[in-house]
Amino acid sequence: MxxxxxxxxxxxxxxxxxxxxxxxxxxxxxxxxxxxxxxxxxxxxxxxxxxxxxxxxxxxxxxxxxxxxxxxxxxxxxxxxxxRPAVMFQEAALMPWLTAARNVDLALKLAGQRRPERRRQVAELLDLVRLGEAAGKRPHELSGGMRQRVALARALASTLGTAAADExxxxxxxxxxxxxxxxxxxxxxxxxxxxxxxxxxxxxxxxxxxxxxxxxxxxxxxxxxxxxxxxxxxxxxxxxxxxxxxxxxxxxxxxxxxxxxxxxx
Incomplete structure (x- = not known):
């Protein structure tokens, strides 16, 4: 695990x-x-x-x-x-100029994660939402459902990626x-x-x-x-x-x- x-x-x-x-x-x-x-x-x-x-x-x-x-x-x-409670809205609200991976990475970066750890967690979270193969695609290349999966991965990055063991x-x-x-x-x-x-x-x-x-x-x-x-x-x-x-x-x-x-x- x-x-x-x-x-x-x-x-x-x-x-x-x-x-x-x-x-x-x-x-x-x-x-x-x-x-x-x-x-x-x-x-x-x-x-x-x-x-x-x-x-x-x-x-x-x-x-x-x-x-x-x-x-x-x-x-x-x-x-x-x-x-770090995270919010997910009706609209995915992804950064259109960033790839799926970099949208998720941004949440970890803002939380102070170091780059090597961010890279591992981004891959892990995109795999979790079954979008590992779409890591390099930008939002306009994804369906509505796929964009919401990226938004979910980003939200999980915000709330799980920096939590302590008792949080x-x-x-x-x-x-x-x-x-x-x-x-x-x-x-x-x-x-x-x-x-x-x-x-x-x-x-x-x-x-x-x-x-x-x-x-x-x-x-x-x-x-x-x-x-x-x-x-x-x-x-x-x-x-x-x-x-x-x-x-x-x-x-x-x-x-x-x-x-x-x-x-x-």
């Missing part, structure tokens, strides 16, 4: 990879103020895959940005054990497959699960797709319509067939209830 992938051992840790306690987020001031999140409590264990579900505008992306440190909470506490990786994913066609999305969902199992990184995955959430997550957390509050939670680890479909229906029903309650308010 390589140094990068040895971090899978942290999956058995007990202190959360990230914990939100009473988190509020308000944008603006006075009458123009908008409350995006209202008293959110959430914890993600090391190595756990949690899907954050909710209707558009419920605060899912805001919550992810707070965990990433891109925004600061108005109130409440966010604590993480990961030195679980933390990957924040904001609807990363939403812009892809159904077949490519299905393939990448399976690939993400394979990579998650191989690396042991904690994942907080934002989606509005109930089926995607139940298929990918070990736990599904539903946010209410704005202001976002935790409105439901389901353990879905290992569900298949009829039990999985039953949970999808239950979550869908609760989501419809949340949306209807908001519309009637």
């Amino acid at each position: 390589t140094a990068t992938l040895d971090i899978a051992a942290t999956r058995t840790g007990t202190t959360p990879a990230v914990r939100l306690t009473g988190v509020h987020k308000v944008f603006g001031h006075g009458r123009a103020a908008v409350t995006a999140l209202d008293g959110v409590d959430l914890a993600v264990a090391p190595g756990e895959f949690v899907c954050l579900l909710g209707a558009s505008g419920c605060g899912k992306t805001t919550l992810l940005n707070l965990v990433a440190g891109l925004e600061q909470p108005t109130a409440g506490v966010i604590s993480t054990r990961s030195a 679980p990786g933390l990957l924040l994913m904001d609807e990363p497959f939403a812009a892809l066609d159904a077949i490519t999305r299905d393939v990448l969902q399976g690939e993400l699960l394979r990579i998650w199992r191989a690396t042991g990184t904690a994942v907080l995955f934002v989606t509005h797709d109930v089926r995607e959430a139940v298929r990918l997550g070990q736990r599904v957390v539903l946010l209410s319509s704005r202001p976002g509050r935790v409105a439901g939670e389901w353990v879905v680890d290992g569900l298949h067939g009829a039990p999985e479909l039953a949970v999808v229906e239950e979550v869908n029903a609760r989501l419809r209830e949340v949306i209807s309650s908001h519309a009637a308010a």
Whole structure:
């Protein structure tokens, strides 16, 4: 097992990879103020895959940005054990003038890795996402799905490549497959699960797709319509067939209830 992938051992840790306690987020001031999140409590264990579900505008992306440190909470506490949480968005956002390998290398370089170690880790991560043969290609030479694989390798480089042995990786994913066609999305969902199992990184995955959430997550957390509050939670680890479909229906029903309650308010 390589140094990068040895971090899978942290999956058995007990202190959360990230914990939100009473988190509020308000944008603006006075009458123009908008409350995006209202008293959110959430914890993600090391190595756990949690899907954050909710209707558009419920605060899912805001919550992810707070965990990433891109925004600061108005109130409440966010604590993480990961030195470098990484974010993956709908768009791959690769540097168009850099090859796939150099896009991944850039994340390691910014983290202070030395060149020989970077070269080894870049090759390892591209192999992990099954793009070793595309290392020398630039983004315009890659399909949408391949670009997202490079973005995933880059995110893993950010969160795993520099973590200490007692720091679980933390990957924040904001609807990363939403812009892809159904077949490519299905393939990448399976690939993400394979990579998650191989690396042991904690994942907080934002989606509005109930089926995607139940298929990918070990736990599904539903946010209410704005202001976002935790409105439901389901353990879905290992569900298949009829039990999985039953949970999808239950979550869908609760989501419809949340949306209807908001519309009637």
